[in-house]
Amino acid sequence: MADTPFRDLFSKQASTYASIRPDYPPSLFDFLASHVVNRQLAWDAATGNGQAAVPLAAYFERVIATDASKAQLAEARQHPRVEYRVGTAEESGLPSACADLITVAQALHWFDRPRFYDEVRRVARPEAVIAVWSYGDPSLDDKSLDPLLQEFNFGKMSAYWPPGRGSVGKGYLEFEFPFDEIATPALEIERLWTLTELATYLRSWSARARYVSMHNEDPVAEFETQLGKVWGDPAAKQRISWPLVTRAARVGRFAPADSRL
Secondary structure, X not given: OOOOOOXXXXXXXXXXXXXXXXXXXXXXXXHHHHOOOOOOEEEEEOOOOOOOHHHHOOOOXXXXXXXXXXXXXXXXXXOOOEEEEEOOOOXXXXXXXXXXXXXXXXXXXXXXXXXXXXXHHHHEEEEEEEEEEEEOOOEEOOXXXXXXHHHHHHHXXXXXXXXXXXXXXXXXXXOOOOXXXXXXXXXXXXXXXXXXXXXXXXXXXXXXXXXXXXXXXXXXXXXXXXXXXXXXXXXXXXXXXXXXXXXXXXXOOOOOOOOOO
8 A cells, every 4th residue: 555645634623523423332442451461551543532542541551642633632532541642653653562452443544554554563562452443324213314314424425525434334344454353242332412413423524524625515504404304303312323343453563662652
């Protein structure tokens, strides 16, 4: 794969992203912690606003969370055991053989993967685990509402999703993952949201940002009005869910230790 420059698709909506992106289920972090021999340091690559980094802090003495976007990090959730640093996944700035767990939440499709995997091998301690995950497209339980959401996503927004986004919905299963894989559980994210909360989430999409930049109008506004005619009381909460697919593995190879954190 060629060297891929950082594409900053989220800085403009960083505050929206931070306020509404769904958190990951606690069972995911329980699973990861159960497979890690040591819990001194976790590295969360492309952390965004720290949605994975903060839960990891419940299990690790330290979490170093890196992201190439200063705007995203400015909105990050604070925790005494989480340290945020500006850095790319391919050039983290972390010392060799320092991390017991390396995580990537919903971001592997943006990486130059061969270079990132080399960085993983360099940064990993003996017995370290790498875990990458992504959640698929949302669906509403209400069968009168869900077709409208699917049409918005796969119809109106389909031409505005960036290349590589399709890999997210497939759980990165078609990506090379050159490590000793561990079986992972099937998980799901679920939320109970009002109409306004759902619309705010849709405004965090990179496809929506691209649509606005090209047409100078917000596609979510029209959709929110359309959906509101069927939703009923806008304060009523509807269940929305996303399938969550995780790939985890033991890294296996590592570099000599360098303790300069």
